[in-house]
Amino acid sequence: MKKLLEVKQLTMDFGGLRAVDRVSMEICEGEIVALIGPNGAGKTTFFNCVTGIYKPSFGEVLLHPPQGKAVKINGFKPNRVTGIGMARTFQNIRLFPAMTVLENVMIGRHCRTTTNILGAVLRGAGSRRQERETVEMSYHLLEKVGLQGFANEFARNLPYGAQRRLEIARAMATEPFLLLLDEPAAGMNPQETHDLDELIVRIRDEEKIAILLIEHDMKLVMNISDRIYVMEYGKEIAKGTPQEIRTNPKVIEAYLGEEAHA
Numbered sequence: 001m002k003k004l005l006e007v008k009q010l011t012m013d014f015g016g017l018r019a020v021d022r023v024s025m026e027i028c029e030g031e032i033v034a035l036i037g038p039n040g041a042g043k044t045t046f047f048n049c050v051t052g053i054y055k056p057s058f059g060e061v062l063l064h065p066p067q068g069k070a071v072k073i074n075g076f077k078p079n080r081v082t083g084i085g086m087a088r089t090f091q092n093i094r095l096f097p098a099m100t101v102l103e104n105v106m107i108g109r110h111c112r113t114t115t116n117i118l119g120a121v122l123r124g125a126g127s128r129r130q131e132r133e134t135v136e137m138s139y140h141l142l143e144k145v146g147l148q149g150f151a152n153e154f155a156r157n158l159p160y161g162a163q164r165r166l167e168i169a170r171a172m173a174t175e176p177f178l179l180l181l182d183e184p185a186a187g188m189n190p191q192e193t194h195d196l197d198e199l200i201v202r203i204r205d206e207e208k209i210a211i212l213l214i215e216h217d218m219k220l221v222m223n224i225s226d227r228i229y230v231m232e233y234g235k236e237i238a239k240g241t242p243q244e245i246r247t248n249p250k251v252i253e254a255y256l257g258e259e260a261h262a
């Protein structure tokens with residue numbers, strides 16, 4: 001399997017606190033990989049370092065686009081990282097609440113369009129064509145996540161679970177080869193979580209997008225992940241298949257506890 005993301009010895013210090021301590025990770029084409037661990041383990045900090053929100057203190061982050069050469073992305077700004085093909089969603093939903101559902105997806109498309117401000121003002125044929133394509137693609141993505149009926153609704157009026165799916169559609173609009181989801185099931189009811197489970201697998205299978213997700217819902221994680229990494233106090237304490245992780249004594253002690261026997 002071809003490698004897409006390669007993280008080597010990633011370390012992030014906040015003053016005297018080492019939030020991520022020499023964590024390495026590889027994600028390959030066709031994989032769904034989960035990153036789990038107790039609160040404060042460093043999972044979101046790891047995402048923030050990998051996606052350019054923080055510049056890591058040490059270590060390397062390499063992206064291997066399916067077509068093209070490997071790129072070392074340490075210190076790249078988030079929009080540049082997205083442009084190379086890694087998109088993400090956030091633990092706290094970051095939509096534009098006063099824009100429509102469709103417009104929120106169209107914004108995600110922005111990094112793949114070439115129309116500049118002058119083009120938009122003059123609205124030449126090229127710019128109009130691009131706008132039409134953006135609208136069509138955005139509708140198509142709303143269909144994929146089951147939100148086509150809400151295209152003209154304000155994002156703020158969507159139920160919580162639907163807002164999370166809209167964030168996923170917006171990230172997909174950037175045409176990523178790798179999608180990072182930070183607690184996508186947080187706040188969802190069991191039915192919404194079940195639908196999300198299916199959606200993530202479909203994105204992997206139909207769109208050929210690999211997935212890395214942080215998630216506390218162990219049923220979801222164990223159901224859909226090919227591999228799991230476990231962090232505690234900034235360090236990787238285990239990695240393996242769901243079956244290996246479920247029965248790993250270190251992981252049970254640090255995180256899974258009684259859930260492991262569920």
Ligand SMILES: Nc1ncnc2c1ncn2[C@@H]1O[C@H](COP(=O)(O)OP(=O)(O)OP(=O)(O)O)[C@@H](O)[C@H]1O
Nearest residue numbers: 014017019037038039040041042043044045046091
């Ligand atoms: N910007 C920051 N400045 C200082 N400390 C931070 C910063 N961001 C995170 N931390 C600290 O780094 C540690 C790891 O936090 P992080 O949010 O990455 O954990 P997490 O595993 O994602 O937790 P959760 O599951 O609760 O989201 C925590 O001790 C946190 O307080």
